[in-house]
Amino acid sequence: xxxxxxxxxxxxxxxxxxxxxxxxxxxxxxxxxxxxxxxxxxxxxxxxxxxxxxxxxxxxxxxxxxxxxxxxxxxxxxxxxxxxxxxxxxxxxxxxxxxxxxxxxxxxxxxxxxxxxxxxxxxxxxxxxxxxxxxxxxxxxxxxxxxxxxxxxxxxxxxxxxxxxxxxxxxxxxxxxxxxxxxxxxxxxxxxxxxxxxxxxxxxxxxxxxxxxxxxxxxxxxxxxxxxxxxxxxxxxxxxxxxxxxxxxxxxxxxxxxxxxxxxxxxxxxxxxxxxxxxxxxxxxxxxxxxxxxxxxxxxxxxxxxxxxxxxxxxxxxxxxxxxxxxxxxxxxxxxxxxxxxxxxxxxxxxxxxxxxxxxxxxxxxxxxxxxxxxxxxxxxxxxxxxxxxxxxxxxxxxxxxxxxxxxxxxxxxxxxxxxxxxxxxxxxxxxxxxxxxxxxxxxxxxxxxxxx
RNA sequence: CGGGGCGUAGCGCAGCCUGGUAGCGCGACGGUUUUGGGUACCGUAGGCCGGAGGUUCGAAUCCUCUCGCCCCGACCA
Numbered sequence: 273x274x275x276x277x278x279x280x281x282x283x284x285x286x287x288x289x290x291x292x293x294x295x296x297x298x299x300x301x302x303x304x305x306x307x308x309x310x311x312x313x314x315x316x317x318x319x320x321x322x323x324x325x326x327x328x329x330x331x332x333x334x335x336x337x338x339x340x341x342x343x344x345x346x347x348x349x350x351x352x353x354x355x356x357x358x359x360x361x362x363x364x365x366x367x368x369x370x371x372x373x374x375x376x377x378x379x380x381x382x383x384x385x386x387x388x389x390x391x392x393x394x395x396x397x398x399x400x401x402x403x404x405x406x407x408x409x410x411x412x413x414x415x416x417x418x419x420x421x422x423x424x425x426x427x428x429x430x431x432x433x434x435x436x437x438x439x440x441x442x443x444x445x446x447x448x449x450x451x452x453x454x455x456x457x458x459x460x461x462x463x464x465x466x467x468x469x470x471x472x473x474x475x476x477x478x479x480x481x482x483x484x485x486x487x488x489x490x491x492x493x494x495x496x497x498x499x500x501x502x503x504x505x506x507x508x509x510x511x512x513x514x515x516x517x518x519x520x521x522x523x524x525x526x527x528x529x530x531x532x533x534x535x536x537x538x539x540x541x542x543x544x545x546x547x548x549x550x551x552x553x554x555x556x557x558x559x560x561x562x563x564x565x566x567x568x569x570x571x572x573x574x575x576x577x578x579x580x581x582x583x584x585x586x587x588x589x590x591x592x593x594x595x596x597x598x599x600x601x602x603x604x605x606x607x608x609x610x611x612x613x614x615x616x617x618x619x620x621x622x623x624x625x626x627x628x629x630x631x632x633x634x635x636x637x638x639x640x641x642x643x644x645x646x647x648x649x650x651x652x653x654x655x656x657x658x659x660x661x662x663x664x665x666x667x668x669x670x671x672x673x674x675x676x677x678x679x680x681x682x683x684x685x686x687x688x689x690x691x692x693x694x695x696x697x698x699x700x701x702x703x704x705x706x707x708x709x710x711x712x713x714x715x716x717x718x719x720x721x722x723x724x725x
Numbered sequence: 726c727g728g729g730g731c732g733u734a735g736c737g738c739a740g741c742c743u744g745g746u747a748g749c750g751c752g753a754c755g756g757u758u759u760u761g762g763g764u765a766c767c768g769u770a771g772g773c774c775g776g777a778g779g780u781u782c783g784a785a786u787c788c789u790c791u792c793g794c795c796c797c798g799a800c801c802a
Contacts, residue, residue, distance in 0.1 A: 626761055627761090
């Protein structure tokens with residue numbers, strides 16, 4: 273993309289309503305625009321990152337064998353009356369009435385609807401196990417929306433639902449989700465720690481939350497520092513293997529890690545003192561096993577091998593997709609702006625032309641731009657007629673992890689500068705070598721697609 | 726929902742107490758200048774002072790009501 277043709281309304285000054293860094297930077301970098309309390313438009317740059325995150329979630333869900341679909345944002349109230357949650361959910365649920373005076377609601381989650389779909393079409397244990405998921409906008413009428421997209425009222429969420437014949441099978445589905453979530457977060461450049469959690473209004477007697485450590489997190493967390501040494505890495509897991517999935521869960525939940533909701537000081541005190549940590553965390557996902565909580569009242573049953581009709585064991589699993597942008601920025605920024613991890617960056621590299629209008633720099637930039645695209649990368653070329661300082665400031669703000677700087681001085685000896693946003697270190701390379709380096713850097717990120725399996 | 730605060734140009738703000746022709750900085754636009762970290766200068770455009778009612782000769786300013794937004798708290802992916 274050429275910046276002169278893009279829509280990137282960056283702000284030089286801090287909008288006064290933004291108190292935390294991710295909100296401030298998202299507004300300043302022209303990623304979002306607030307339309308009402310907790311409701312945002314996603315401007316092109318923000319939308320691009322949102323789509324990248326969404327794509328990673330899709331990839332990893334499908335890698336785990338989960339099936340994508342899409343349910344509507346508006347739901348009939350009757351389904352929720354059936355489960356009993358129409359009254360239980362409270363003021364957080366946005367209720368709407370249509371012209372025929374039918375009660376509708378803007379879905380805060382989809383257990384009822386998915387259960388309805390399931391019971392309409394699945395009758396036999398032979399159709400199990402089944403995991404369906406979608407990525408759809410949700411609305412929860414928060415008492416106090418704040419922190420930009422981290423606590424919006426309208427938010428994009430991946431929610432998946434598992435159906436199994438037995439509790440044992442359902443817990444394997446649970447473990448499978450834990451594995452796929454660990455992989456997903458790591459691809460986004462995040463460390464998300466699974467922590468034992470409470471059920472909350474979704475319900476469930478077995479549940480973990482995934483927390484990203486950040487000063488601005490809303491939850492207080494307590495953990496054994498050894499937990500942060502664990503990484504999923506590029507290990508290959510057979511998602512059908514009960515043992516392999518269980519082993520990952522065991523490994524990642526072996527150390528003490530809880531939020532204030534479930535914190536137990538007595539157990540925490542058994543962790544060696546030098547390893548005890550108290551911090552704050554942002555919740556970016558949660559997994560639940562809730563048994564027959566919905567299948568029973570809503571009649572989601574299958575005929576088992578013994579000919580008996582039994583309610584299915586269910587679980588639900590969520591990733592806060594739009595919230596993740598905030599969480600990633602909270603965990604990756606400095607005083608000049610955002611620092612995107614390679615896995616989610618809106619553009620892979622920025623090209624800064626130091627002397628726009630100069631024949632040699634212009635053509636060098638054009639050549640680099642074209643070649644990067646030819647090699648499958650997505651560059652942002654700052655071809656505006658601006659001073660170098662303004663271009664650098666914009667690039668730093670929007671946080672592209674790599675920058676190629678092209679100026680007459682370096683070009684005289686066939687050199688451009690390749691700069692890492694995070695470390696600030698630069699290398700002088702020929703344009704050809706700089707491109708080769710970038711291709712190499714992004715090879716693992718671009719290589720990760722489901723089709724490659 | 727309780728407590729606190731704010732709505733004046735695209736953004737950040739002053740003016741309000743003590744009523745009398747609506748201002749500053751940044752940004753935008755047109756020039757000149759400059760070209761390796763938000764350059765400098767000249768000029769131009771841009772405002773029903775959130776909305777409604779009231780007081781007054783006269784309201785951004787005083788009074789009443791209302792809408793919106795932010796912050797703290799209880800609640801939450």
